[in-house]
Structures are given as structure tokens and as C-alpha cells.
Amino acid sequence: MYQLTKLENNLESLLLEFNISEKIDIRLSKDESYDLQINNLVKYQKHPKINEILKRFKNELGNESFIEEYSIGNKNFINIEVNLHEFVNSLENIRNFIKVHNPQSIIFDYGGPNIGKPLHVGHLRSLNIGRSLYNINKLAGNKVFSDIHLGDWGMPIAQIIQYGIENKIDFKKITIEELEEIYPSASDLYLKNSQFMESAQSVNKNLNDNNKDLINIWKNIKSVSLKSLKSTLEKLYHDFDLWKGESDVNSLIPPMLESLKENNKISLDDGAYISNLETDPKILITKSDGSYLYLTTDLATVLDRLKNTMFDKTFYVVDKRQKLHFEQLFSSLKYFDFPDKEYAHISFGTLNDSEGNPFKTREGGTKKLIDLFDETYNYIEKINEKLDENSKHILTNTVLTYSDLITNRNTDYKFDLEKFTNVNGKTGIYVQYANVRANKLITDSLLDTSDFSIKISKLDDSDKNLLKSYIKFEFYFQQAIQNNEPHHLADYLYELSRQFNAMYQGVNILENPDSDLKHNKLINTKFFLIYSSLLMECLGILPVKKM
RNA sequence: GCUCUCGUAGCUCAAAUGGAUAGAGCAACAGACUUCUAAUCUGUAGGUUAUAGGUUCGAGUCCUAUCGAGAGCGCCA
Numbered sequence: 001m002y003q004l005t006k007l008e009n010n011l012e013s014l015l016l017e018f019n020i021s022e023k024i025d026i027r028l029s030k031d032e033s034y035d036l037q038i039n040n041l042v043k044y045q046k047h048p049k050i051n052e053i054l055k056r057f058k059n060e061l062g063n064e065s066f067i068e069e070y071s072i073g074n075k076n077f078i079n080i081e082v083n084l085h086e087f088v089n090s091l092e093n094i095r096n097f098i099k100v101h102n103p104q105s106i107i108f109d110y111g112g113p114n115i116g117k118p119l120h121v122g123h124l125r126s127l128n129i130g131r132s133l134y135n136i137n138k139l140a141g142n143k144v145f146s147d148i149h150l151g152d153w154g155m156p157i158a159q160i161i162q163y164g165i166e167n168k169i170d171f172k173k174i175t176i177e178e179l180e181e182i183y184p185s186a187s188d189l190y191l192k193n194s195q196f197m198e199s200a201q202s203v204n205k206n207l208n209d210n211n212k213d214l215i216n217i218w219k220n221i222k223s224v225s226l227k228s229l230k231s232t233l234e235k236l237y238h239d240f241d242l243w244k245g246e247s248d249v250n251s252l253i254p255p256m257l258e259s260l261k262e263n264n265k266i267s268l269d270d271g272a273y274i275s276n277l278e279t280d281p282k283i284l285i286t287k288s289d290g291s292y293l294y295l296t297t298d299l300a301t302v303l304d305r306l307k308n309t310m311f312d313k314t315f316y317v318v319d320k321r322q323k324l325h326f327e328q329l330f331s332s333l334k335y336f337d338f339p340d341k342e343y344a345h346i347s348f349g350t351l352n353d354s355e356g357n358p359f360k361t362r363e364g365g366t367k368k369l370i371d372l373f374d375e376t377y378n379y380i381e382k383i384n385e386k387l388d389e390n391s392k393h394i395l396t397n398t399v400l401t402y403s404d405l406i407t408n409r410n411t412d413y414k415f416d417l418e419k420f421t422n423v424n425g426k427t428g429i430y431v432q433y434a435n436v437r438a439n440k441l442i443t444d445s446l447l448d449t450s451d452f453s454i455k456i457s458k459l460d461d462s463d464k465n466l467l468k469s470y471i472k473f474e475f476y477f478q479q480a481i482q483n484n485e486p487h488h489l490a491d492y493l494y495e496l497s498r499q500f501n502a503m504y505q506g507v508n509i510l511e512n513p514d515s516d517l518k519h520n521k522l523i524n525t526k527f528f529l530i531y532s533s534l535l536m537e538c539l540g541i542l543p544v545k546k547m
Numbered sequence: 548g549c550u551c552u553c554g555u556a557g558c559u560c561a562a563a564u565g566g567a568u569a570g571a572g573c574a575a576c577a578g579a580c581u582u583c584u585a586a587u588c589u590g591u592a593g594g595u596u597a598u599a600g601g602u603u604c605g606a607g608u609c610c611u612a613u614c615g616a617g618a619g620c621g622c623c624a
Contacts, residue, residue, distance in 0.1 A: 030567060039566055045604065075604075077567060114624075155623055187623090201622095246624095272622055280549085284621035294624050323551070324619060349552095350618090384586075406572095407560065410552085412617085414559075423586035425572050426560085433586060441583060479563055491561070491571080498571095505579095505588040512583095547586075 001026065001474045002097035003090060004036075007064050011038075014056050018049055026080075028475055034071070034079035035471055041076035050076070082471060084464070088454050091470055091527055094534065098140055098477050104312040105143040107305060108134050111318035112245065114151035115225035116160050116183040118176075119232050119369040121359045121415075122319070125348045127238050128404040130317040131540040132486035133346065139538065140481055145309055150245030152222055153297060158204035159186040161217050162196065165203075171220045176228040179221065184365065205291045208250065218247075232370050237397050237542065242309075249300035253292055256300055260285070265336050277335040283328045298329050302338060313342040315484065320347035320410060346484050349412035351404070356414050372415070376400060379417050387547065394544045395432065401541050402428030405490040426494045432544050434497035435532050437504060438525050439545070445510055447522045454523050458516040462503040463524055469499055470531055477538070486539060493535040500528045 008024045015022050022040050029037040041057070044050055054072065061070045061080070068083040090097075108130050113119050130146065138144050160179070163186035164171055169178070189196045207214050226243075233239065257273070260266045266273045271288030286296055305311060316326055326345035333343065353359050359367040377396045381387065387395070403420040407413045423429045459467070472492060479488040503521065512518045536543055 025563090027563060027566095037567090042566065043604075073567080075567075112624090151624065190623090269621080274621070280620095282621055287622040289622085291622085293622070297624095320552080321618060322624085325624085411560075412553095416559085419559080419573070422573085427572090429586070433584080437584060437587090444583065475563065483564085487561085488563080494572085501587065502589085504583080505585090508583060510583045547584080 001036075001471070003066050003087075004064075007060065007066075010060050011040075011057065014060065015040075015053070018047070018053055020044065020047075028472060029079050031079050033081070035082045035468060036080040038078040038080070041078065045076055082468075084459075084467065085456055087471065088452075088456075088467065092452060092530070094470075094473060094530065095139070097474055100140045100142060100481075103141045103143060105310055106137055106145070107309060107311045107314045108144065108146045109149045109301075109314055109316045109318075110147065110240070111316055111322070112149040112151040113229060114156055115222050115229070115245075116151075116156045116179065117366075118180055118228065120366040121351055121369055121372050122366070123369055124372070124400065125319070125351055125404055125409070126317050127233075127236065128401050128540065129346065129348055129409050129486060130315075131238060132401075132405055132489075132538060133315065133317070133484055135540055136477070136481050136486065136489070136538050139534075140477075145242055145311070146240045147242035147244050148240040149301070150226075150243065150247075152218075153207070153246035153250065154292070154294070155190075155200065155204055156183070156187065157218060157221065158200045158207060159183075159190050160221060161207075161214060162186070162200040162203045163189065164217070166196070166199075171217045174220060174224055176224055179224060201289060201291070205289050208253075208291050210250070222247075235370070235373060235393075236400070237540070244301075244304075246297040246301070249297055249304045250292075252300040252303050253296055256303060257286065257296075260336060263337075275332055275335065277331060279328070279331065283332060285332075294325060295329060295332070298325075299332060299336070299338075302333060306339060306341075311341065313344065315344050315346050317346045317348070320349060323347060344484070346409070348409040352412060352414050354414050354416040354418075359415070373397075373400065376417060376421070379421055383421060384547065391544050391547055394542050395429065395547065398428035398432055398541050398544070401539060402431065402490060405486045405539055406494075408487050409485060426491070428541065429547075431493050431497045431532070431536070431541075432547060434500050434504075435529070435536070435543050436545070436547050438500060438529050438532065439543075441504070441509065441525050442522065442529065445522050447526065449526065452523055452526070454520050455516045458514075458520055460506070460517075462499070462506050463520055466496070466499040466503050466524055466528065469496055470527060473531060473534075480538070489535055489538045493532065493539070496528065496531055496535070500525070500532070 004026050008026060011024045012022065024038065024040055026036050026038055029035055031037070041050075041053065044053065047053065054076070057078070058072070061067055061078070066083055066086050067080055069081040071079050073079065110126050110130050113123055134144050134146050160182050163182050169182070190200055203214060207218065257266070264276065266275055266285050269282070272284055273286040275283035275285055277283060283295070284293060286292060302314070305314070318326070323345065330343050351359065361367050361371075373396060376399050377392055380392055380395050380399070399420050403415070406426055419425070420427055421429055423433055476488040476492040480486055503524065507517075509518055509521045533543055
């Protein structure tokens, strides 16, 4: 952790004197009576100079003011108890402690909603995980860009246009409702009717070639769709820095392909261009009619970003079934000699209904995200009829976010509305409730917030448990940012909230005759609010004022 | 057929990348309310980590096999 960086460095250079190159890792202790542990010496139990090493370690540990006490157990596990007084004095600075040393520039690619159809439940995870990682990296001091990366090009659009042409639909007057009806019919027809398929493919080819009439139709569709998309996203408290789409890179593709041909990176196979990279399966770059694929536009998108957005990394927040696509994309970037940058597929599992089956409407179609929002909203309304509209809105988004982020992103999970809206358990409602209680307490107390000191001797167990839990923040934050896994922070927020509630419930704070005890608990509450709010920010959750 | 994930308490999930006695929540059971927001809190019980081997000081985590579940596999995105 931040306060112990110096100690870690000292211990590392100490070991170097014994020709041991070892990264010292101070971690949370498994032993309940301690806070931190160092396990690095376990593997050197039989080192000839272990006794001397231990002696030097004891010297270093003894000189560290942040350490109250330590013990070296069997097998040389080292346990550390932190000095609460020193720790409490540093608590306010948590926002500085989580800053990275070398800030980087990161693009978050949300793997695009398709403009032909409304946001469906499948988009929820990409939005939640993406927003959380975006916030976490921003708090860490990295430069971040979110790009919704719309699916506004390719076969789906061509299918819609061809369907519209055949059914004499006036695209200038088209509504979102009509558009939403066309897409399923068009894609259904595409699979069943080979003549329609050919026509649609020809539309796709002509779009790629910038046919003016088709582009005008496309513009109408996109504008109608985007308006609806933005209104749904606004309701879910999502926004993006970049509203780019696949269409934006269309003009970059022909020169890119020319260059790849010149450099002998791609060649014809059954009329289509495939990568010359030896892979199984082969990587398809264009279709045999010359039109483009998912991979073609993704490659060109990287070119576009290299030109317009300085970046060190790109994170593709896209579901795990597209693993092969991203493996192909990343190996192609390398094989095609694109500039060396970091690319990662932040994959996630499927969101299923409470039975564990894919989410469907009663009619069997894909379920709209806005419908899931409305159902959750109505459910919360039933539980507490007195809530104002804004609180219901925030709580709805809390439920949709927290329940999504509490699980490891790669695990498939079941959306169980009854479970997720329960105040008991690891739910968004529970963490909001603790935050509301704490806020009310501070407001009613008229606490002087300039004095953050605590009387250590007057702390009871519930105070200490809560205070010591703040030690874990940096560890979980690091876990989250290193592995791109928000669930560590979601789980930790529950732990803090539970411990706050335990402290709150123990004794009456405001009416307490012991003024030191009262002061301690109010300051502790203040700390809880700092941490709880910061965690909510990490997760993309707004604190509710009352509930 | 090939490739890749996964299998942890009755249920839903964790486990800091190989560290000590595998942790939470729900459900169950037993308690605490003329409340600073009880939409709460306290306690009890629940495990041969799918199975069988292996690697080493140490394995839920790594390797091999078997069983079981899911996903992907050039002209969709």
C-alpha cells in the first residue's frame, strides 16, 4: 500500500544484499488479529542465511512508524498490525493514494449498439463494466476516452434498407417504432429468402462504395435511431466522449487494403481476401464481393484512432463469445505491422433471466433494456410508495448497476429482481441505505468537519473494525484496476456498509452522554461517507439523498 | 469433429494470480424494536473445492486423465 512503499523498497534492497531478487508484496493478513502480512520469506525457510535475513527484517519493521506491532510466525509468515493513530491521520488522502505513477491514455470501446434496433439487455454489462473501469482509471489519474463505437454499418443496415425499399417505406418520415419493427423482419427474411439476401448484399456493397441515395437513406435511419438511443442512455446515466461508429472509418478501408496487398499481407482465397498469417481458422479480411466485415472496420478503426486520439491502450468491453474475433484482431494488428500498442478484450459473461435462460420477451424477442429499467423502477415503487421520482430513478440504476458489478465479469449471472431489490444482502439497496443513514447522521449532528482527530482509547470493537476496513481500499482498488474487475470494489462496498451499520446499530450516537465516544463515531461516519461515496463513484452509482 | 471456458456450502457467488484454519450473501434456525431511517443489527449451523493421479516447503488456483455443463469455429456483428 501507498504508505508502505518505502518499506517495500527497503526490504527489496535488503534482500538484494543476499543475492535474492524478490518483489516484496505486502498484502492483507489472513490472521484476524493482524492487518497486513508479508509472505515472501516463506520460500527462503531453508536459505543458509535466513537467520541474518530475519534479523535485518526485524530491524526494518521495528523502525516503521506505520507499524504498531508485528510477529514472525512458523514458516516465516510475517504479520503486521498497523498503527491506528498514524493510519487515521492519513485516511483523508485516499484520493491521492490511488493515483498511478505513470498515467496512460486509454480508449474504452463499448463494442457498439446496433443502430437498427433498440438497446437490449445484452448491452447492460458492457455499459456497466465499461463505465466502472472508465471511472476507476480516471480516478487513478489515467486519461480516458469512452467510445460507444456504434454498429452503424454493414449487413444489418443493408438489410434494413433493402427491406424498406421493397416495402416502399419512406425513410424520410420513418419513426423509431417502425425501425424497430423492420430490423427483425429484415434479418429473418435475409436468412430465409436467397433473393432478398442477394439484394441486401448488393446494397451493402454499394454503401461501402458510397452510393449517394443509399447514404441519404442511411443518414435518416441513423439520425432517428441515435435520438432514441441517446434518450435511453441518458435514463441509465450513461454518456460517451466519442460517438464514433463503424461508418466513420469506411473511407480508410480501401487504402488500408491496398497497402496490405502491396506488402503481401493478404491474398485472395475463393474470391475473398484472407490474411497470410498462418492461423486456424484462417482470418477473413473481406468478403468475396469485396465488401467489408466486422474485422475490416475494426482494423480501420484502429487506424482512425492512431490518427485522431493519442492512446496507449484500447480496452474492448465486449461479451466473451467474441473472443475469437478479438484474438484475430489483435494478431492481425501485430502481423500487419500496426504501431505497437496495448489491446485487450475485457470480456464478460451472459446476463440471463431468473431461471438462468437467455432473456426473452413473452413473444420470444430480445428484451429491451428500457423495459428492464421500467420493471425495476415499478418494483422499487411497490416496495416504497413514498419515494420521490428522482430517488426511484437513482435506486433503479443502482440496482441495475450494482447487481451487475457484484459478480466477476466473466461469470454468467441471473437477473433476479426480488433478490437484487432486497435490502438484506449484497445489493445496491443495502449500500445506498447505509450511505443515507450516515448522511442523515452527519447532517443532524451539526458536526464540525474541520476536526478529524479520533480518541483511539475510546474506540469500541465496531469502531475499530470499521476503521481497519479502510486499510483494504487500496488493495481492492489495485485488484480492480490491474485485472479490470470492478467486482472487488462492489464487494468491498458491501463490507464497509455492513460494518458501518453494525457500528451505527450498537449504541445511540447523537444522544450519547459520552462526548468522546460520540465524536469518534461521527468522525468514523464521516470517513465512511468519504469511502462509500468514492466506491460508488468507482462503480458508476449516484448516492441517493433519502430512501 | 476441432478450439476455448467453467465445475467451490441447499441456492447465488468470492478467494489478492501458488500462501497459513477456503470466505460472503440468500434461504434455515435462535435472539434484539415506544428506532440517530428496523429497508436494521447480533448469534448458530452448513465444505473430501466434480473425480483420480502428479508437480513442491505449500494447490480451489499449475500439469495429465476421466465425468459433467456452456460457448465459439472464413464471406453476421
